[in-house]
Amino acid sequence: MKNLRIGAILGALLMVAGACSSTPAAKEGGTLIVALPGDIVRTDTALTDDSNSSYVIQQVVETLVGLEPGSTSKVVPVLAESYEMSADALTYTFKLRSGVKFHDGTDFNADAVVYNYNRFINIPTELQDYTYYIGAVFGGYGANSNLESATAVDGTTVAIKLKKPSSNFILTQTLPVFGIQSPTALALGKGDNTESDVTKITGAQGGAGSMVGTGPFVFDKWTVGDSVEIVKNATYWDTAHIAHVDAIVFKAVAEEAQRLNGLAAGEIDLAQTIAPVDAATIAANPKLQLIDRGSSFNTFQISMNQSYTPMNNQKIREAIAYAINYDYLIKTFYAGAAVKATNWMPAGVLYAKDLSLPSYDVAKAKALIAESGETDLTIDFWYPNDVTRPYMPDPKGIFEAITADLEAVGFTIVPNNAPWRGGYLDDEYAGKYEMWLLGWTGDWAGPDNFLKTAFFGYVNGAPSTEFAYKNDAVEAAMNAALAAGTEAEAKTQWELAQDLIRADMPTVPVANSKPQAAASIDLKGFIGSAGLNEPLNLVWLDRP
Amino acid sequence: MGRYIVRRLIAAIPVLIGLSILLFAYIRILPGDPCVAILGQHRTPAACAALREHLGLDLPLWQQYISYLLKTLSGDLGSSVVNSQPFLGEFLTRFPGTIELTAGALIFSIGVGIPLGRLAARKVGGWVDGLITGVSLFGVSIPVFVLGLALVVIFGVILGWLPTQGRIDARARFDATSGILLIDTLFAGRLDLFVDVVRHLVLPSIALGSIPLAIIARITRASVIEVANEDYVRTARSKGLKEKTVDNRHVMRNAWLPVTTVVGLQIGGLLGGAVLTETVFVWNGVGRWVVDAIQNHDYPIVQSTILVFAVIFLIVNLIVDVGYALLNPKIRYQ
Amino acid sequence: MFRAALVDPQIARASRGLWGDAARRLRRNRPALVGLVCIVLFALAAILAPFISPFDPYAMNGSSLDAPSLTHLFGTDLLGRDIFSRVLYGAQISLFVGVGAVVLALVIGGVLGAIAGGFGGRIDGVIMRLTDVFLSIPSILLAIGIVTALGRGMVQLMFAIAVSYAPTFARLLRGSLLALREADYVVAARTIGASRMRILVRHMLPNALTPLIVQATLVLATAIIDIAGLGFLGLGPADPRTPEWGTMLVDARRFMQTAPHIVVFIGGAIVISAIGFNLLGDGLRESLDPKLKR
């Protein structure tokens, strides 16, 4: 159980007015309108890797273990009443709740869990593009998967066996991706690994067999490009937490301005993400409430690829770190709802320490450039032109400001941009960009999620094409930390990795933001979470 | 009449062929490897092979074109590279939204533009005429998105009179059957929702309809002034017809002719304008979809949307011309 | 309708007198004068931007979202840049791209129209079907298609807009030329054995240009709006810092509730320039058409 002691340090549980212990009676009924920054991508839990899909799916499909509402690290039982880890840290035995039924009426039991985990192991190659997290958490599929097997010990007991110890196993199983869906529905929706063409998997396309879980809401319909509707599950197993609202409509509203307008006009009850610069407007509107999600759980950085000159020069990277006017960025674009990054992980993630990263110092930056010996100071610099991210509220504006900072110390910037899903992610990952803007929102509260998964872990034993950052000592330290037998050893290894990374300055962390939400003043019972695990069955609408 | 229609249809064939060549070329002149250009981040060896196969990239160009043409004619308009959904199905789910918006804008622009034009013509030279001329000048000079933003903030946010986004109150969770909500709500007997749909239509229709409104008002004004000076209008008055009859039957029946042609020409502009309007009003239609497709470099979607819009435009023009012929006996008998 | 009127050979014949007459009538057309004033303002803003801008349009020298003041006439944007200066420089881009696009469209459309109208026959049929193809695509979609294919940039923008207007010019010129073919002096020139080319260039083209000039003026208004529209859709100039009006509007729309004046100033700049060209175009049309003489 030791890994479960990951503290609740992060989970500053934030209650919205009215949701405190002396709860006034919640009002039942009504339809909740939630604005998401984009449409969901698919309706099959396993075949998603984006935050919009996860946000919807987590209301419908439940995992074995989950996070306490508002927390990013406190694991609580959900479909599993309890679990045990074997002494060799390879076998986890989950004791399941009994009497739980899937939305299609079939029973939730050990067989269903085994069915789902077997599916995770054996995702067909063609679909592995869509199952990023399964690959990232288990290291691959089939023989390459760290999942050895899942077996039903009895009707309500499941044993999941790993090939090698993984200290983040339980924490990662809280990801909505690992939600348990009805085997009957999976077979119906062709999500049973028999179909390799994702368009024919009806369960992933909003058709038959979509999102059949055990959660407080039932999938109703998906209007692609526009909205997803889910309705209350009146027979939810957790009778204490049956949803208050009758239905939820998740609308894709890409423009922050439109979300703000919709809120102000009463057409939207909850905007999952807002522009930080709108916070003041929202706070000033008596019909609206601003929802703080507590501490930050993301890192925004200026990414660099060391296969390009002068990005391969540590002094240049360090100089860039000194050239950035962090305070200006945080004040202007985050409206203060961010802190200057002190690490590649947000402060508060386990083992994160203050790495005393450079602060704004033009003279120092210029000196470092002079020292670097580089003469060609032209940099290809990229930003995404069609999205905002929680860690990067205004990519274009931030890009313009950073460009101005860099030009002020002598760099020549060649501006570039690309659409997020239409080339940006693809190209930066493929190593086509010299310098670009990107960040990471935590999935689970482990240092590995940031340092390794998100940034600097080797891919297939070699530096990633993305950053081309080669430091074998860092890779070794991170691997050692994950397989560490004791917490002290894990700590040592993680701290070593951080120091090594700091010395290399492979990228420039800029800020950790605190993404805020906004809602109608009528919305009650909402518990915001920096990790966006926000169960909406707790929410009610206080209106006639 | 039948022969006239047939002749018009035959005349459309070379245009359609030209259009198909243009769009065929479009997806092939994209810079770089078509697989990279089209599939972007979704390219896997398998997907690439499928795309090459679908486009017939390994065949000689003329064979590629023939196969494109045959596929298009058989209704296979390609698939999204983002979610691999066939174009047609996706298009059809969104098209009702665009029809509704376009119809709303058209009704607004005709419903307001023609009376304004008539009023201006009646008061020609007076301040009312000046005002209407000014308004229509403003109408053609203000971009859809500027007007849209202004309408949203003024009538949606500040005054709170009308909804700012979407096609229907999402809280109603209405199940559309045809997708044209004005019709669906009526058939479902939900008068309250019908009103709600109309309310949602108001601002986008005004934003999208402003340019056609201005153009229609201008042409109506000019046309009515011209017709009002015709001898036959004097004849009609001299016969002691009621002013209303003179206006509706003698003036308008003739003034309609140029107006009809202009209205027809607006349809293309409306479809184009829908792209911007749907973006401003979070309207679930083809326009917003195609903007997403552009942003995602989903070229097959862009290609086929242009094709379908152009075909619609040609059909509408045909209908307008036939309507024109029906209204104008001189043409009918030619 | 005005097309037919403008190519009336009678008018064409009185070509020189026509322009003198037109100028006189234009002077008496108050709306057209207002239009001219708008255009002069717009052009001055564009040309003099480097001299009269109080600030560097790229420099962040104010605090974020300052309200309009004597220092910053239109206030500042989120990054603290002077919006007045950016609007002035924006005029430069609109003027450059707009005029460039219209000139390019005139050249492309003019050549096609001259060939079609001057020579007729099969080549005319082919060119007309070609224009039909382009005219069947909503112009903004056509421009979008071209920009996505060619990549973003001012030249691409110019080209995209030019292509969407060229067919209109081609048809207009062709129509004028067809009407002129029967004009007495053209017939006369033909009978004395002037070459086809010479008749086209010396006798017909100069007289067919008036409708083109009117249309070009009106299209400039549309071009300014379309440039902004493409910018609004994120298809503007490649450098995001470029003070292009549509691109600036996208940023400004986020502050519709907190700083609506930004949208008003930028939108106003677009509307005023478009109104200018529309008014002047209408005025030109009226003054060049003696039939409308009052």
Add this chain to the structure above:
Amino acid sequence: MSDQHLLEVRDLVVRFRTHDGAVHAVNGVSFDLAAGETLGVAGESGCGKSVTNLAIVGLLPKPAGRVEGGSVKLDGRELTTLKEEELRQVRGSEIAMIFQDPMTSLNPVLRIEEQLIETIQAHREVAKEAARTRAIELLTAVGVANPESRLRSYPHEFSGGMRQRVMIAMALALEPRVLIADEPTTALDVTIQAQVLDLLRRLTEERGTATILVTHDLGVLAGMADRINVMYAGAVIESGTTDDLFANPRHPYTVGLLRSIPRLDGETGGKLVPIEGRPPDLIDAPVGCSFYARCAWRTDRCATETPALLPIDGGKGPIVTNGPTATHVAACFNPVAPAEVAEGRPLPRTGGATR
């Protein structure tokens, strides 16, 4: 014959307001018309003939044109002050009009049937079928062959003469008491002109319709009109029975008009002489005789004084305004002597100084 004339126009004044000033289109026109009578109105274009007619039925172009003085009485009923709706009931039903150009006077997008029926139905509560029957009768009366099938035709399917026949049918549809025919044959071929005029005369005689026949062609009036008003610059400058006027024209303008048309009968035998110059610009009503500038008979008095319409030869007694005994009146200080008519120019006179 009662004292009351069917149509009585007195001192009618019509002005048009334009950007350049008020146009004095009609300046005090008076005349009477009895039932069954045909009044010819002659004069060049722009001398106020059509404007007078439009003013009578209240169809002056709005808002520029206004009746600024005088009265128009139909059967003693003042028309100029009638409300629009009352006037509408008069139009078409009591006073009907035929216009110059049959090509443009019929609505191109409406079938002949609709245009005929709407006229009838605008004034009579009749069923469509009855109106249709009436329309067929009318077409037959004006000599349209196959009236039933022609009813379904559009105007462009008729020839010009046929269209004018249709116009006549339409005008007579409600048996109006007054018919105003404004240059009804000007736009037609000469051969057709005669046919149409014959038809017009026959129909108005049969029905006893009082007619005002406007034309710039005095020759037409010779065979049609009982009396003639010659108009110039918005005023009647000579009036009398057709016989009187042709036999003894006194106003130089009338003489000019008579001499400027070829006479088929060659009665006057003089040379064809056009009148020099143009009618005056009516924006500034001239002081003195409006014909002064073009007149060969002018005297100094003509430049400063406006001549009144008075009986020729200074005749005594009441002026008879209609009927075969109508007084021959002219507005001229120096009327043309009978001997001068054939010459078309003033001859030296005893006692009177010309020029």
